[in-house]
Amino acid sequence: MFGNFTYCNPTKLYFGEDALNGLNTELPKYGKNVVLIYGGGSIKKNGIYDEVIKILKDNGKNVAEISGVMPNPTVDKLYGGVETARRHKADLLLAVGGGSVCDYAKAVSVSVNCDEDPWEKYYTRFEEPACETLPVGCVLTMVGTGSEMNAGAVITNPHTHQKIGHVFADEKIMPRFAILNPQYALTLPHYQMAAGIYDIFNHICEQYFSGEDDNVSDYISEGLMRSVIHAGRIANKDPQNYEARSNLMWAATWALNTLVSRGKSTDWMVHMLGQSVGAYTNATHGMTLAAVSLPYYRHILPFGVQKFKRFAVYVWDVNTAGKSDEQIAKEGLAAMESWMKELGLVMNISELGATPEMIEGIAGGTLIMNGGYKVLDHDEIVDILKESLA
Structure with missing residues (x-):
């Protein structure tokens, strides 16, 4: 085994059928304003949304929502999410969904306090954030990407036909915590x-x-x-x-x-x-x-x-x-x-x-x-x- 390397992974994982209880441990560590981020609405059909909202309210959080995050999150969706997080003065971004939702939350995290165009800064020039980033937590509902424990964020620009991933160098961009309950993935269609x-x-x-x-x-x-x-x-x-x-x-x-x-x-x-x-x-x-x-x-x-x-x-x-x-x-x-x-x-x-x-x-x-x-x-x-x- 050759070479020199550094290894650090700060993400705390809660795994199993009772994993969602971990939110009660994590939420008190952050301020009152939480932005809940999710996809097309399946979490409302399977009851996960109601469970998460109840825990957020029980912990006294003021919740704003970004819904409709698509499987390949677009740069336009990113711009809209950044504005929502700014208006809400977010203290925590909570992604509930699969890897695309977690990726999207990290992209919003590095962009909220950045004055530059995030597409140009992070996906064209591949620069690192020079601004304060927002903490991200993930409640995983789809298995595959590993986005719940890494610093990667993939965004698609449909105007230029580019889909680009940026793996950020700073471990603080990794989710601070992730909730992994395998039952949440059981309702996925076979194709997914x-x-x-x-x-x-x-x-x-x-x-x-x-x-x-x-x-x-x-x-x-x-x-x-x-x-x-x-x-x-x-x-x-x-x-x-x-x-x-x-x-x-x-x-x-x-x-x-x-x-x-x-x-x-x-x-x-x-x-x-x-x-x-x-x-x-x-x-x-x-x-x-x-x-x-x-x-x-x-x-x-x-x-x-x-x-x-x-x-x-x-x-x-x-x-x-x-x-x-x-x-x-x-x-x-x-x-x-x-x-x-x-x-x-x-x-x-x-x-x-x-x-x-x-x-x-x-x-x-x-x-x-x-x-x-x-x-x-x-x-x-x-x-x-x-x-x-x-």
């Missing part, structure tokens, strides 16, 4: 559940497929991946299986709370490709990742054969007898493909609404990362996207 399962898995892959040294992080990643595969299969057949869904929720948090990235480089090109597809199609995030993953991994496999071989053996139990390293590595990707199809994931970007005419634009909007086994050029990105169409 499957997308979330693959989002978890790919977060681990993005950190795994890089580097060549013997690294503790990779061993942790292999265990997490095996857990996601196993629990994903159970949840796919029985979505109401609490044990499987709780394991997925816990794995999602650890997949992207920065632990398994320590001491190594990371890739993130699948996310760059998928996010650019999402900017053009507004498709579900986990499905955009699924649709571009295999073409990308097959493209870079020759440059990282040993890691792909290890992936095949230790994650997928591929038999190595009488096979070359490349054959073993390819069998690993084939096993991954079978599992993805078993879950019912979207396997091409055409299903998501992408067309051949969009390819150049999607490629142009794809940020190029340099931490993986191959730094792509524009033509390679175009080729991978064309492969992803079919």
Whole structure:
């Protein structure tokens, strides 16, 4: 394990069926003015909204609301949320929903006291906040992104066809606390559940497929991946299986709370490709990742054969007898493909609404990362996207 690193994660987690009681512990730490942030209204149908409002009122909070946060939060929605938080003189932003709602709350947090355009500052120039940020808490209702325990915030600009994530450097931008009750995710449609399962898995892959040294992080990643595969299969057949869904929720948090990235480089090109597809199609995030993953991994496999071989053996139990390293590595990707199809994931970007005419634009909007086994050029990105169409 090479290199130097710092690790700090200040988010306090409350996990399990009684996790929401943690709000009674956390809310007294903040001022009276709370902005409650949520999505399309499902939390009102399933009763979570009423539970949260009651706890807020019991704790004497003055509540304003930002509703209608979409699965791919837009920059225009961000501007509106910033104005709401300013008018309310918010002391705490409480996100109740999935990763997009948590991401959105963090984007509002870093923007409320900033005089500059947050899109230009954070998503074009990738600067860090120079202003006071607002504390964020999350009540998680959807599993996948890991946003409940990291400092990332993804925002979409539909005017420029860009979907960009900024992982902020300061740990104070991470949620101060997160409520994780697996029961809250049981009402999700199968499509969203499957997308979330693959989002978890790919977060681990993005950190795994890089580097060549013997690294503790990779061993942790292999265990997490095996857990996601196993629990994903159970949840796919029985979505109401609490044990499987709780394991997925816990794995999602650890997949992207920065632990398994320590001491190594990371890739993130699948996310760059998928996010650019999402900017053009507004498709579900986990499905955009699924649709571009295999073409990308097959493209870079020759440059990282040993890691792909290890992936095949230790994650997928591929038999190595009488096979070359490349054959073993390819069998690993084939096993991954079978599992993805078993879950019912979207396997091409055409299903998501992408067309051949969009390819150049999607490629142009794809940020190029340099931490993986191959730094792509524009033509390679175009080729991978064309492969992803079919």
